[in-house]
Amino acid sequence: SDVILVYCYPKTIITRIPECPYGWEVNQLALGGICYNGIHDSGYYQFTIPDLSPKNKSYCGTQSEFKNPVYHFYNSIVSNDTSIIVKSQPVNYSFTCSYNANYLVNQAAFDQRYALFWDCVSLLLQHHASLILKFCSVPRVATVHVKNGSSGSFESQLSLNFYVNAKFSSIKEAPFIVETSEIGSDIFAGVEAKGLSDRFKVVLNNCWATPSSEYFYQIHWPLITKGCASDSSILVHENGKTNRATFQFNAFRFRNIPKLSKVWLHCETHVCDSEKFSCPV
Numbered sequence: 585s586d587v588i589l590v591y592c593y594p595k596t597i598i599t600r601i602p603e604c605p606y607g608w609e610v611n612q613l614a615l616g617g618i619c620y621n622g623i624h625d626s627g628y629y630q631f632t633i634p635d636l637s638p639k640n641k642s643y644c645g646t647q648s649e650f651k652n653p654v655y656h657f658y659n660s661i662v663s664n665d666t667s668i669i670v671k672s673q674p675v676n677y678s679f680t681c682s683y684n685a686n687y688l689v690n691q692a693a694f695d696q697r698y699a700l701f702w703d704c705v706s707l708l709l710q711h712h713a714s715l716i717l718k719f720c721s722v723p724r725v726a727t728v729h730v731k732n733g734s735s736g737s738f739e740s741q742l743s744l745n746f747y748v749n750a751k752f753s754s755i756k757e758a759p760f761i762v763e764t765s766e767i768g769s770d771i772f773a774g775v776e777a778k779g780l781s782d783r784f785k786v787v788l789n790n791c792w793a794t795p796s797s798e799y800f801y802q803i804h805w806p807l808i809t810k811g812c813a814s815d816s817s818i819l820v821h822e823n824g825k826t827n828r829a830t831f832q833f834n835a836f837r838f839r840n841i842p843k844l845s846k847v848w849l850h851c852e853t854h855v856c857d858s859e860k861f862s863c864p865v
Contacts, residue, residue, distance in 0.1 A: 592681035616645020637783035774830035
């Protein structure tokens with residue numbers, strides 16, 4: 585088992601070392617050799633880095649660097665005894681938390697359904713159309729979980745959602761219907777990061793649609809390319825400014841598709857450290 589346990593969370597890092605057999609008191613161990621902020625908890629000495637984006641300086645000697653596409657945060661727990669002799673084994677445990685910067689999320693955007701003639705009667709009465717687009721908004725989430733021995737573990741989530749309007753305040757519940765006459769109407773979408781520190785901004789590098797769940801299906805339609813709208817019908821509302829990037833596009837269908845198929849939306853998303861880089865907007 586690991587001598588030091590490291591838990592890498594979106595906004596905090598927690599480290600735990602066993603109380604025995606080292607013989608040190610918790611007030612003799614320092615985070616980064618600076619902060620004597622450890623607590624005794626169930627046979628362990630626990631140290632916490634509560635903020636990965638300090639305003640003035642790195643918390644208790646925490647250092648960070650970016651090696652594309654991964655962010656690394658470093659620190660250590662060090663023993664310190666001012667007595668003349670030392671009877672306990674020295675403690676100097678370094679630890680690292682690694683955060684992936686690139687994610688790929690996808691979402692079944694909507695169904696394209698061609699109805700048979702005998703179905704058209706009821707559809708015409710109900711929806712006034714023989715072709716409907718069924719938009720599905722069950723959030724598809726990209727979850728990243730990293731555990732690598734004493735390097736620790738980290739879990740974060742990015743979700744691709746659809747929204748009611750350009751305020752992007754209400755997620756649209758599934759399913760929602762767009763009639764044939766409404767092809768071309770506005771669809772509002774966005775990618776949101778949950779629980780990350782404010783220093784990290786969500787940047788959409790590329791977004792595209794396919795008639796298949798495969799990311800790189802041969803038939804595709806670009807929506808966002810290199811962070812910008814692919815054509816004048818697409819409006820990027822927010823990109824690289826906060827923990828959420830949003831855009832809108834017109835409802836559409838692929839030509840020559842089977843009678844029942846889905847349109848999938850894919851977004852290649854970058855999480856940018858605004859304290860170290862000028863995040864593209």
